[in-house]
Amino acid sequence: MLFSSWRRPAPEKPAPVEEEYLEFDNFPFKLAVVQELMYEQKLLGEPYRGGDEFMERYAGDLETVSEEMSIQRLLPHIAEAEAYFQELKVPASLADRVEKLYVGEELDIYYQINPQWGDFDEYFEDGKAFDITAITERELEQFPRLKEFIFNMYHEPPEALIQQLHLRGIDTECD
Numbered sequence: 001m002l003f004s005s006w007r008r009p010a011p012e013k014p015a016p017v018e019e020e021y022l023e024f025d026n027f028p029f030k031l032a033v034v035q036e037l038m039y040e041q042k043l044l045g046e047p048y049r050g051g052d053e054f055m056e057r058y059a060g061d062l063e064t065v066s067e068e069m070s071i072q073r074l075l076p077h078i079a080e081a082e083a084y085f086q087e088l089k090v091p092a093s094l095a096d097r098v099e100k101l102y103v104g105e106e107l108d109i110y111y112q113i114n115p116q117w118g119d120f121d122e123y124f125e126d127g128k129a130f131d132i133t134a135i136t137e138r139e140l141e142q143f144p145r146l147k148e149f150i151f152n153m154y155h156e157p158p159e160a161l162i163q164q165l166h167l168r169g170i171d172t173e174c175d
Helices: 027-040 050-057 067-087 092-097 108-113 125-130 137-141 159-167
Strands: 100-104 148-152 171-174
Touching: 027 067, 027 092, 027 100, 027 108, 027 125, 050 067, 050 108, 067 108, 108 125, 137 159, 159 171
Parallel strands: 100 148, 148 171
Antiparallel strands: none
16 A cells, blocks of 8 residues: 555646648639549548538429529528638648649539529629639649649639749649
8 A cells, every 4th residue: 555646647648739721812712622622532521512402492493483582592502601611621631632623613512602603694693703813822832732723614714823823833724
C-alpha cells in the first residue's frame, strides 16, 4: 500500500490537429471545385441533394403551376442551397486531387442549387450566376495539380481569365 498513491504521470495527449480548409474568393469557382470533389470523386461526404428534394416536393404540379409561382418556390430553395455551399468547408488536403475542372450547364451541383434554371432561362439569365468570370491568384495557388479547365456554359469566360489560367500552365477549352 505504500506505493499505491504513487503513479506515473498520465501521458500527455497530443493536441488535436486543426484541419485546414481551402479559401475561396469567387463562389462560382468554389462550385466547380465542389462539383469535382463531391459529385465526381465523392470525397466530400454525402452529396447535397436539395434539387432532387425540391423536384419531389413539387412533382405533382410542376407542369401546371405558373412561372411566377415556380419562381416564388425556387428563390428560397436557391438561397438555402447557396448558403449550404457557401458554408461548406473543403479540406485543404483535397486540393491535390483537383487536376481538371469542367463547368457545364448539365452539372449536378447547378441542378441541386436551382433545379429549374434551364426552364426559366430568361429569368435566370442562362445560368449567369454560375459563370466563372474571375479566379484570384490566391485561389489558384491552392491547386498545384490543376492542369485543365473546360468551360461549357452559355457565356464565354472573359479573355483575361483564360490568359491568367494559361500563364499558370492550365490548359483551357471553351465548348
